[in-house]
Every structure is written in C-alpha cells, then in structure tokens.
Amino acid sequence: MAEVVIAKPGKLPVGPIGRAGIGWWGISALIASEAALFSYLLFSYYYLGASAPLGWLPEPHPKMMPVLPNTILLLGSSFVAWYGERGVEQGRRAQALIGFGMAFLMGALFAGVQVYEWHERAFGIGASSYAALYYTTTGLHMAHVIVGLVILAALFGWTAIDYFSPRRRISVSAGVLYWHFVDVVWLFVFTTYYVTPYLGFAR
Amino acid sequence: MRAPAYRVPEIGEDTPALRARLQEIWETPPGLKGWLVTTDHKEIGLRYIVTAFLLLIVGGIEALVIRLQLAGPNLHLLTPDQYNQLFTTHGMTMIFLYASPILSGFSNYVWPLMFGSRDMAFPRLNALSYWVYLFAAFFLYAGFVVGAGPNAGWFNYVPLAERPYNPGINEDFYAIGMIFLGISVTVGAANFIVTFFKTRAPGMAINRVPIFAWGTLTASVANLVVIPAVSLAFFLLWMDRQFGTHFFSAAKGGQPLLWQHLFWLFGHPWVYAIVLPAMGMVSDALPVFCRRPLVAHTLVALATVAVMILGFGVWVHHMFATGLPGLALSFFSTASIAITVPSAVTVFAWIATIWLGRPVITTAFLFFASMIVLFVIGGVSGFMTASVPVDWQLTDTYFVVAHLHYVLIGINVFPVVGATYFWFPKFTGKLMGERLGRWNFWTMFAGFNLGFLPMHLTGLLGMPRRVYTYPDGMGWDWLNLITTIGSFVFAVGVLLFVINVWISYRKGAPAGDNPWDAPTLEWATPSPPPPYNFAVIPTIASRHPLWEDRLQESEGRSCLSRGMTLDQGKEALSTTALDADPDRILEMPEDTSAPLLLAIGMTILFIGMLALSWLTIGIGVLACLGALLLWLWPRRDLREREPAPRVAHG
Numbered sequence: 135m136a137e138v139v140i141a142k143p144g145k146l147p148v149g150p151i152g153r154a155g156i157g158w159w160g161i162s163a164l165i166a167s168e169a170a171l172f173s174y175l176l177f178s179y180y181y182l183g184a185s186a187p188l189g190w191l192p193e194p195h196p197k198m199m200p201v202l203p204n205t206i207l208l209l210g211s212s213f214v215a216w217y218g219e220r221g222v223e224q225g226r227r228a229q230a231l232i233g234f235g236m237a238f239l240m241g242a243l244f245a246g247v248q249v250y251e252w253h254e255r256a257f258g259i260g261a262s263s264y265a266a267l268y269y270t271t272t273g274l275h276m277a278h279v280i281v282g283l284v285i286l287a288a289l290f291g292w293t294a295i296d297y298f299s300p301r302r303r304i305s306v307s308a309g310v311l312y313w314h315f316v317d318v319v320w321l322f323v324f325t326t327y328y329v330t331p332y333l334g335f336a337r
Numbered sequence: 338m339r340a341p342a343y344r345v346p347e348i349g350e351d352t353p354a355l356r357a358r359l360q361e362i363w364e365t366p367p368g369l370k371g372w373l374v375t376t377d378h379k380e381i382g383l384r385y386i387v388t389a390f391l392l393l394i395v396g397g398i399e400a401l402v403i404r405l406q407l408a409g410p411n412l413h414l415l416t417p418d419q420y421n422q423l424f425t426t427h428g429m430t431m432i433f434l435y436a437s438p439i440l441s442g443f444s445n446y447v448w449p450l451m452f453g454s455r456d457m458a459f460p461r462l463n464a465l466s467y468w469v470y471l472f473a474a475f476f477l478y479a480g481f482v483v484g485a486g487p488n489a490g491w492f493n494y495v496p497l498a499e500r501p502y503n504p505g506i507n508e509d510f511y512a513i514g515m516i517f518l519g520i521s522v523t524v525g526a527a528n529f530i531v532t533f534f535k536t537r538a539p540g541m542a543i544n545r546v547p548i549f550a551w552g553t554l555t556a557s558v559a560n561l562v563v564i565p566a567v568s569l570a571f572f573l574l575w576m577d578r579q580f581g582t583h584f585f586s587a588a589k590g591g592q593p594l595l596w597q598h599l600f601w602l603f604g605h606p607w608v609y610a611i612v613l614p615a616m617g618m619v620s621d622a623l624p625v626f627c628r629r630p631l632v633a634h635t636l637v638a639l640a641t642v643a644v645m646i647l648g649f650g651v652w653v654h655h656m657f658a659t660g661l662p663g664l665a666l667s668f669f670s671t672a673s674i675a676i677t678v679p680s681a682v683t684v685f686a687w688i689a690t691i692w693l694g695r696p697v698i699t700t701a702f703l704f705f706a707s708m709i710v711l712f713v714i715g716g717v718s719g720f721m722t723a724s725v726p727v728d729w730q731l732t733d734t735y736f737v738v739a740h741l742h743y744v745l746i747g748i749n750v751f752p753v754v755g756a757t758y759f760w761f762p763k764f765t766g767k768l769m770g771e772r773l774g775r776w777n778f779w780t781m782f783a784g785f786n787l788g789f790l791p792m793h794l795t796g797l798l799g800m801p802r803r804v805y806t807y808p809d810g811m812g813w814d815w816l817n818l819i820t821t822i823g824s825f826v827f828a829v830g831v832l833l834f835v836i837n838v839w840i841s842y843r844k845g846a847p848a849g850d851n852p853w854d855a856p857t858l859e860w861a862t863p864s865p866p867p868p869y870n871f872a873v874i875p876t877i878a879s880r881h882p883l884w885e886d887r888l889q890e891s892e893g894r895s896c897l898s899r900g901m902t903l904d905q906g907k908e909a910l911s912t913t914a915l916d917a918d919p920d921r922i923l924e925m926p927e928d929t930s931a932p933l934l935l936a937i938g939m940t941i942l943f944i945g946m947l948a949l950s951w952l953t954i955g956i957g958v959l960a961c962l963g964a965l966l967l968w969l970w971p972r973r974d975l976r977e978r979e980p981a982p983r984v985a986h987g
Binding site: 136137138139140141142143144145146147148149150151154155156159160163164166167168170171174175177178181182185186187190259260261262263264265266267270284288292297298299301302304305 | 341342343344345346348458459462523526527530531534535539540561562563564565566568569573576577580581582583584589590591592595598599602874876878885889891892893894895896899900901911918919920921922923924962966969971975976977978979
C-alpha cells in the first residue's frame with residue numbers, strides 16, 4: 135500500500151510580511167501591463183518616425199532645458215521615495231514622512247515643469263503625427279505621475295497616522311514600486327523624444 | 338493586541354463541526370446586498386457564463402438576420418448601413434463579449450476547485466473584472482440599440498473608421514467601449530496568472546497541473562501584455578476622431594497601417610487566447626470519457642505554451658495584402674506555418690487518447706471528439722492562408738469567413754458546450770439530459786457543417802466578405818442558400834442546448850460528487866461545492882488525485898480528508914510557484930462593494946469621454962478615486978497594517 139502524503143508545514147507567515155505577499159505579485163502584473171502600454175506607444179513613435187518624410191521632426195530639435203534637469207529631478211524622487219520606504223522598514227516615522235513628502239513635492243514640481251514645456255511648444259496636437267505622439271505620450275505619462283502623486287500622498291497620510299510597522303507595510307512597498315515604474319518609464323520617453331533626434335533617428 | 342505574524346497551521350480531519358465553522362466564515366449573506374458585494378469565485382464564474390451565453394444568443398440572432406439577407410441575390414431585408422452595423426456588432430459580440438468571457442467564467446469557477454484552493458488569488462479583482470465586463474457590454478451595445486452601432490467591421494480598419502468617412506457617434510461607442518472592456522480582461526488576466534502560480538494545493542507541482550489551467554494561464558499572459566495594444570489603438574482612434582490628431586490619417590505623417598499593426602499585435606495572440614483554454618477543456622475532459630489519462634500530458638502542456646509564444650509572431654499574416662516588404666511576409670508566413678507543429682502535437686495526443694482508451698459515448702464526449710474534426714478542418718484552411726500567394730488569392734473572401742468560423746465555433750463553442758455538459762453537474766448538482774443532449778449535438782454538428790463547409794467554396798468562387806448583397810448569376814446563389822439553411826439548423830441545435838440546460842436545472846437527475854468518475858480535484862467536492870470549497874487543504878501526490886489507486890503512477894497517495902484547516906478567519910493557502918510548497922497563510926478579503934463602486938465610477942468616466950463632457954469625466958475620476966481608496970485602505974484584518982499601539986482610546 136502506497137503511503138499517504140500530507141503537507142505539514144512549519145511556521146508560515148500570516149498575511150503579507152515586509153514587501154513579500156500576494157499583493158506584490160499583483161502590483162508586478164499591473165506594472166507589466168502598464169509597461170506594455172508604453173512600449174506600444176514608443177513602437178508607434180519609431181514606426182511612424184522610420185517611415186516619415188523629411189520634416190517630420192520639428193526644427194530645432196527638442197531642447198535639453200528644462201527637460202534634462204527635470205528628468206534628474208524625477209529620478210531623484212525615486213531615491214527619496216526609497217529613503218522613505220527605508221524609514222518605514224526601520225521604524226523611523228520621521229524619515230518616512232520626509233521621504234514621501236519630498237518625493238511628492240519633487241514629483242509635483244516635475245509635473246509643473248512638464249506643463250510649462252507643453253506651453254512652450256510652438257505646435258498644437260493636431261499639427262502632425264509627431265505632435266500627436268508627443269502630446270499623447272507625455273500626457274499619458276503625466277496621468278501616471280498624477281496617480282503616483284495620489285499614492286505618495288496616501289502613503290504620507292497613512293504613515294502620519296502610524297498605520298505601518300516594519301513588518302506590516304506591503305502598501306508602502308507596492309506604492310513605492312509603482313513610483314519607481316513611473317520614473318523609469320519616463321527615462322524611455324525622454325530617450326525617445328529628446329535624445330534619439332540627436333542620434334539621427336527620423337528626419 | 339497584535340495578530341501573530343507567524344503560525345504553524347493546524348492539521349485536522351474534515352469534520353462536520355469544521356465545515357459548520359467554515360460555512361459561517363465564508364458564506365455570503367443572501368439577498369440583494371449579498372448579490373452585489375460577493376467575491377465568491379463560483380458565483381462570479383456562473384455570472385460570467387450566463388452573461389456570455391446570453392450574448393452568444395444575441396450575436397447568434399444577429400447572424401441569422403445576416404443570413405436571411407444573404408439567402409438569395411439582390412435581397413433588401415436590410416439597408417447597407419444596417420448590414421454594416423449588424424455584421425460588425427455580430428463580430429464584436431462573438432469575439433469580445435462571448436468567446437473570451439465564457440472561458441473566463443469556466444476558469445473562474447473551476448480553477449480554485451481544480452487547485453484545491455478556497456478562492457482566486459484576488460477575489461475583489463475578480464468581482465471587478467465581472468462588473469466591468471457587464472457594464473462594458475451594455476456600453477458597447479448602447480450604440481447599437483440607439484441605431485449607432487459600430488459599422489466598420491470588428492477590426493475596424495482606418496480610414497473607414499475615421500471621422501471624415503464615419504461622422505456618426507457609432508465608432509466612438511466602439512472605441513471607448515473597447516478601452517473599457519480591456520480593463521476587465523487585463524485585471525482578470527493578472528488574477529489568473531497569480532492564482533496559477535501562488536494558490537495551488539501543496540504538492541501540485543508545476544508538472545501536475547491540469548491542461549485547462551495551462552490554457553488559461555498562457556491566454557492570460559498574452560492578454561496581460563497585448564490588451565494594452567488594442568486599448569491604445571482605440572484610444573488613438575478616439576483622439577483622431579475627437580481632437581483632430583493624425584495617428585492614422587495618411588495626411589501629416591500619420592499611417593493607416595499603424596492601426597493594423599496595433600490591432601493585430603493584439604488580435605492574433607487574442608485568437609489563441611480564446612481557443613487555448615477551450616483546447617485545455619478538451620485535454621482534461623476528453624480523457625475522462627476515454628477512461629485513461631491524456632496521452633503525452635507534458636508534451637501537450639509544452640505545446641500549449643509554444644503555441645502562445647509563436648502566436649506573438651504571426652500578426653502580420655492578417656496584413657499580407659497590404660504591400661509590406663517580402664522579407665516581412667516570409668518571416669510571418671513561416672511563423673504561421675510553424676505554429677501548426679505544436680497544434681498537431683495536441684491533436685495527435687487527443688486522437689491517441691481516444692485510440693488507446695475505452696471511450697464512453699456521452700454527449701460531452703461527442704462535443705469534444707467532434708471538436709477534433711472541426712479543429713483539423715479549421716487548421717488546414719488556416720495553414721493554407723498562412724502561405725502568402727494562397728492568401729493573396731483568398732483574402733477578403735468567404736473562404737476566410739469559413740476558416741474563422743471553423744476555428745471559433747469549432748474550437749471555442751463546441752468545447753464550451755461539451756464543458757457545460759461536463760461541469761454542469763458540479764455547478765448545480767444535477768445531470769444534464771443525455772437523450773436531448775444527443776439531439777442537441779447532432780443538430781448543432783450537422784447545422785454547423787451544412788452552413789460553413791460550403792462557404793469555403795463560396796470563397797473560392799470569389800464572393801467577397803462584407804457585401805450586403807450580391808447579383809445573381811455569379812454561381813453563389815445556391816451556396817448561400819445552403820449556408821442560410823445550415824445556420825438555422827445550427828440555431829435550432831443551440832436552442833435545444835438552452836432547453837436542455839433549463840430542463841436539467843429544474844429537474845435533472847441528481848449528480849453526486851463525481852458523476853463521471855473523473856480524476857481531478859474539483860470532483861472531490863460536493864456538487865455544488867460549499868462556499869469554502871475544501872474543508873481541509875488537500876495534499877496532492879500525482880496528476881490524477883482521484884485515480885491513484887488504479888493508475889499506480891505515483892509512489893505517494895494524495896490526502897484529501899486530512900490537512901490544514903485554516904479556520905481562524907477567512908484564510909487560504911499560498912504555495913511556491915514551481916513545487917507548490919506552502920509558503921504563506923493568506924488572509925482573504927470579506928465581501929465588499931468597492932469593486933462594484935469602481936466599475937460604476939469607470940462607467941461614468943467613459944460616458945463622459947463619449948459625451949466629451951469634462952464635468953462628467955471629473956465626476957467619474959473622483960468616483961474611481963473614492964472606490965480605490967475604499968479598496969486599498971490598509972486593513973487590519975488583511976494584515977496590511979498594525980493596530981496603532983500608542984493611541985489610547987477613551
């Protein structure tokens with residue numbers, strides 16, 4: 135007679151511990167889908183750019199001021215948000231509040247500068263397929279920045295009323311991961327719209 | 338007091354006292370409120386199935402009207418515009434609102450039972466995906482009902498779908514509705530993926546997973562990354578139509594072909610997404626009626642994954658006639674031909690299973706076995722059009738229409754009806770009528786082939802798709818008449834199915850737990866299963882936990898009557914992705930109105946987009962935000978936060 139197998143695990147974590155938990159898988163799946171969305175947008179740019187006639191790119195090429203410092207600002211906010219997450223991880227509430235608050239302000243400043251960028255553009259959204267792509271891609275990214283800012287504000291508020299502990303903080307880790315995604319995806323948008331014209335892509 | 342962060346799960350017997358305790362924890366209160374807030378995967382699965390079948394009937398009635406219009410030459414039952422709306426809405430309904438949701442419904446119901454688990458990984462997300470599906474279906478149909486249905490074909494090519502050529506609101510309904518529906522599919526896909534990898538019973542290692550689960554998994558992975566392509570395409574189309582952008586217009590640097598790329602980048606993986614789970618149903622259920630395990634289980638699982646991977650590289654075969662460079666055509670033609678290899682592996686595995694087994698001819702068996710025939714016919718016509726010169730000859734003719742109906746009805750509808758006969762006893766505790774079942778099967782099978790087999794010839798004789806009528810003397814008259822007759826016979830078959838479901842639901846013979854003597858875990862539960870599915874978490878030792886004593890294929894024996902009780906709250910078990918070793922006790926969410934509220938918020942948002950009313954859009958966004966805060970607010974019972982130790986009350 136064959137033996138009956140029965141799983142008798144030892145101590146198991148109950149619910150999410152730290153960043154580990156089933157919610158981590160969920161936020162990763164969301165980010166994978168969002169990343170796909172941006173990759174199709176950038177595919178559209180490269181597809182239209184590669185087959186476009188001379189004059190598709192607006193002259194002069196997009197300037198690096200103020201977008202380069204703005205990019206550095208947004209990437210910096212990722213580190214600041216991480217600093218805030220570390221604060222929760224180590225039970226230092228003040229550090230967490232500074233981290234989330236600063237990241238929020240940096241993200242908001244980025245958004246403001248981006249709106250200024252839009253106003254500086256000489257063309258409207260209906261001018262060409264380039265214009266349509268430029269405003270749609272940066273606009274969709276802006277929508278993600280706004281969602282990220284809401285998340286950072288929520289994390290700030292929840293930390294302020296002392297919801298989290300080093301052990302129970304999956305909301306913090308998931309929210310900060312989403313903010314990292316918003317920042318990393320901007321790098322691809324930035325490279326596509328501001329760097330590749332100088333590398334000779336499209337005419 | 339802090340809830341303990343770690344715990345050794347209690348091991349116990351399956352006792353009535355334990356069941357009573359779990360019932361109290363897991364039960365959804367009856368009444369309207371319970372109906373609106375439930376997160377039970379079985380309830381949601383059944384809603385998916387019922388809604389999708391209703392939409393199948395609606396789409397079928399549309400098809401019958403189309404066939405009446407085409408029954409003879411020069412008929413004028415419909416105006417050209419009505420015809421355009423009707424065939425577009427028919428395609429939209431069958432492909433987006435029936436074929437995928439019906440499979441989600443079965444997977445929703447069956448997966449946790451197959452996995453020996455108590456619910457899906459994300460029960461609230463599950464409820465959301467159903468509500469969004471339902472509201473998006475209403476949204477997509479709203480235009481049709483008021484006489485402004487989509488009218489540019491289900492794949493909606495530009496420039497026809499652009500505003501200068503299509504000035505009504507028809508395409509806006511379609512564009513926004515499809516973005517809306519995409520949310521449902523995406524969150525559903527994420528849920529299936531995590532459920533597959535994290536909630537299988539201990540011991541159900543990756544090589545012991547039923548093929549049906551593989552089918553839905555691969556479909557879900559594809560959906561997760563390709564739905565954004567079609568959502569984006571429809572969003573850009575809406576921008577073109579409402580804000581004068583130039584994504585798809587040939588003027589000002591736009592490209593009509595960009596639409597086709599974005600649409601088919603999504604569209605072809607989607608085709609596999611709506612057949613692979615159905616093929617999985619056959620792979621799991623057909624062997625039950627052959628009284629032996631599936632031949633080459635591992636190969637079939639690998640073939641399922643291979644089809645999906647190759648499926649990402651075949652989209653251009655919808656675009657062979659668009660003037661793309663020859664090198665691109667060769668690549669996509671090769672990929673499209675190569676995909677027949679893993680498909681053939683699966684087909685031969687099914688045939689070998691019947692060959693080596695002792696078939697019991699039930700209605701379900703007939704549906705599954707006939708599906709193999711239809712799959713081969715649809716596969717061969719697909720293989721033919723994968724060749725570029727043949728495609729150039731046949732594209733946009735009725736040959737393609739015949740092909741796609743063999744594929745979608747043959748590999749989706751037939752297995753799904755078979756699966757209904759198979760799992761209906763589990764859903765309801767009652768068997769479906771076998772005598773009426775035979776009538777049901779043979780009418781559907783005869784009607785389908787009578788309708789669609791001659792259609793290949795109609796296409797070879799040159800009849801183009803999507804014409805609302807045709808002149809006589811083209812040699813198409815009698816073929817079209819036969820197709821129309823066949824379609825009505827097929828419809829009678831579907832009607833017999835509906836009647837059988839109704840009668841069996843009312844007074845079918847009691848089924849018991851395992852009427853088919855099937856090997857997988859869902860048959861170890863009562864029919865219908867209790868809200869918590871399993872009183873004790875089973876431990877799995879083989880692919881066929883209920884056939885182990887006969888098969889002797891594993892050293893150990895699965896344990897179903899004794900295991901982790903997990904009864905200190907609404908608890909479930911999480912296991913590792915590959916070996917399914919227990920790694921966490923999951924705190925499952927209580928029933929909640931947040932998913933319904935979020936779906937309502939989205940509906941307001943999309944109505945605002947349709948009406949271009951910024952106020953409505955704003956209200957929708959705020960409603961979504963409110964629902965999300967309600968949903969994501971860190972909760973103590975889900976262990977997302979600690980009780981604040983320093984705050985003293987009172």
